Amino acid sequence: MLAELPMTNHPDLLVGPATADDAGVVRVRDDLALIQTVDFFTPIVDDPRTFGRIAAANSLSDVFAMGGTPLTAMNIVCFPRKSLPLEVLRDVLLGGLDVIRQAEALLVGGHSVEDPELKYGLSVTGIVHPDRVVTNARARPGDRLILTKPLGTGVLATAIKAGMATPEALAEAVGWMTTLNRDAAEAMQEVGVHACTDITGFGLLGHALEMASASRVIIELCASLVPLIPGARDLASMGMIPAGSFANRKFCDRAVTVEDGVDPLLVDLLADAQTSGGLLMAVAGDRAEALHAALERRRVPHPEIGCVSSARAGRITLLP
Amino acid sequence: MSDNMTVDCRGLACPQPVLNTKDALQGAASPFLVIVDNEAACTNVSRFAESQGARVSVAQQGGEFHLTIQPGQEARASAAPPIACARTDTSAKNLAVYISSEGMGRGDEELGAILMAAFLDTLSHFKGQISHAIFVNAGVRLAVQGSPVLEQIRHLEQIGAEVLVCGTCLNHFSIRDKLAVGRVSNMYAIIETLSKAGRIIRP
Numbered sequence: 348m349l350a351e352l353p354m355t356n357h358p359d360l361l362v363g364p365a366t367a368d369d370a371g372v373v374r375v376r377d378d379l380a381l382i383q384t385v386d387f388f389t390p391i392v393d394d395p396r397t398f399g400r401i402a403a404a405n406s407l408s409d410v411f412a413m414g415g416t417p418l419t420a421m422n423i424v425c426f427p428r429k430s431l432p433l434e435v436l437r438d439v440l441l442g443g444l445d446v447i448r449q450a451e452a453l454l455v456g457g458h459s460v461e462d463p464e465l466k467y468g469l470s471v472t473g474i475v476h477p478d479r480v481v482t483n484a485r486a487r488p489g490d491r492l493i494l495t496k497p498l499g500t501g502v503l504a505t506a507i508k509a510g511m512a513t514p515e516a517l518a519e520a521v522g523w524m525t526t527l528n529r530d531a532a533e534a535m536q537e538v539g540v541h542a543c544t545d546i547t548g549f550g551l552l553g554h555a556l557e558m559a560s561a562s563r564v565i566i567e568l569c570a571s572l573v574p575l576i577p578g579a580r581d582l583a584s585m586g587m588i589p590a591g592s593f594a595n596r597k598f599c600d601r602a603v604t605v606e607d608g609v610d611p612l613l614v615d616l617l618a619d620a621q622t623s624g625g626l627l628m629a630v631a632g633d634r635a636e637a638l639h640a641a642l643e644r645r646r647v648p649h650p651e652i653g654c655v656s657s658a659r660a661g662r663i664t665l666l667p
Numbered sequence: 668m669s670d671n672m673t674v675d676c677r678g679l680a681c682p683q684p685v686l687n688t689k690d691a692l693q694g695a696a697s698p699f700l701v702i703v704d705n706e707a708a709c710t711n712v713s714r715f716a717e718s719q720g721a722r723v724s725v726a727q728q729g730g731e732f733h734l735t736i737q738p739g740q741e742a743r744a745s746a747a748p749p750i751a752c753a754r755t756d757t758s759a760k761n762l763a764v765y766i767s768s769e770g771m772g773r774g775d776e777e778l779g780a781i782l783m784a785a786f787l788d789t790l791s792h793f794k795g796q797i798s799h800a801i802f803v804n805a806g807v808r809l810a811v812q813g814s815p816v817l818e819q820i821r822h823l824e825q826i827g828a829e830v831l832v833c834g835t836c837l838n839h840f841s842i843r844d845k846l847a848v849g850r851v852s853n854m855y856a857i858i859e860t861l862s863k864a865g866r867i868i869r870p
Contacts, residue, residue, distance in 0.1 A: 588711055
């Protein structure tokens with residue numbers, strides 16, 4: 348649908364809607380570019396403060412995925428004033444502020460509207476040097492792919508709704524969703540990568556496909572090397588996959604080749620819509636060890652899950 | 668078919684169809700029908716029923732999916748509450764491995780190290796059966812940078828085991844920041860895990 352809108356073009360527009368990237372980036376000076384991003388959604392956990400933290404971490408993530416640092420944030424709130432006490436909103440906003448402070452950004456305001464359904468998120472402005480913007484469009488054959496957070500938050504959110512998530516699984520999922528991608532982004536900028544995207548609503552398959560399409564390459568993923576949150580696989584096998592994740596899978600079908608030996612359950616997990624997921628980085632073969640070391644030093648997980656195999660129209664090959 | 672129960676889940680958002688099927692399965696002895704109106708719900712309900720030991724056959728009728736669920740032995744016997752449902756295994760993933768020393772056995776340290784490596788190697792043959800690997804006291808040394816058995820423990824994670832490493836012990840040896848596999852755990856979680864395990868084995 349976005350394709351129907353007239354194309355945005357400008358010599359200083361470094362990243363616009365055309366490449367379906369994580370944020371918009373515009374150069375304002377030779378040595379300064381601004382990153383703009385926005386995201387908000389409905390609660391996925393019961394505790395308001397935790398929800399606020401998750402939503403904020405999720406919104407800030409796009410800035411890190413572009414290689415930048417967040418500068419300012421504004422709250423976006425939809426609140427059912429008549430059916431929820433104001434304390435709930437206070438706690439959500441406090442949670443958001445917890446994470447904004449952790450990201451060393453400034454909360455400068457916000458906007459709220461009355462709505463039958465609670466929604467929260469942030470509009471974020473970040474900064475980056477124009478020459479250091481990391482897009483999803485420059486992955487090259489030979490690159491190795493590293494993913495910094497395990498998958499499964501979509502399945503876990505559904506299981507939470509169904510009352511089938513264990514307290515440990517819930518705690519682990521919340522831990523990952525409230526972790527900023529800042530340390531991962533720092534390591535990425537220290538070493539240098541060809542491409543990066545954060546894993547959110549379209550799942551690993553969807554976002555990897557965006558990278559493959561924008562970069563015009565074929566990406567190979569090894570399903571068994573993709574990290575999963577403990578418990579996610581069991582819950583998926585018990586039917587806890589959200590409808591949105593099925594939709595992701597269907598959408599990717601025509602551009603993903605699934606080799607023999609890949610468990611269909613794993614394919615669904617790789618298409619599982621994530622909230623506040625990790626960074627998927629494409630790093631040159633000769634810089635891969637340095638990136639592993641830089642991530643290790645910052646205690647960021649760094650499993651290698653695949654590679655960029657060849658330069659051709661964007662596709663994914665999924666191996667066992 | 669007209670005698671059997673029908674669970675109509677048309678128009679319901681996920682995970683309601685699975686929840687309704689779960690209720691219907693509890694204590695069910697004869698086959699029943701579940702109707703859903705989208706493929707996602709069909710897949711989810713099928714997977715859930717199969718995970719509870721039931722047999723499922725699906726007939727597509729226009730935009731609807733009619734699933735005939737035949738309860739298995741496990742489904743009839745199980746009246747477990749939801750949280751136990753997610754944890755109690757109808758499969759064989761019920762082995763917890765408890766490792767409380769750096770070597771296996773007593774008498775010779777060098778032999779103990781060799782045996783521990785062999786023990787962890789051999790565990791990899793029990794794919795899908797090991798739920799947890801727990802490390803306490805000097806055992807936590809096996810899970811930090813520089814350990815000769817890191818690959819074996821990582822492999823255990825890959826075949827489905829959760830690796831828990833005692834935080835108090837890591838702190839005692841001042842190696843908490845060197846943890847290289849699994850996650851930091853505590854006495855409560857360790858006891859809870861051991862109490863829920865089907866069987867506990869130790870080297």
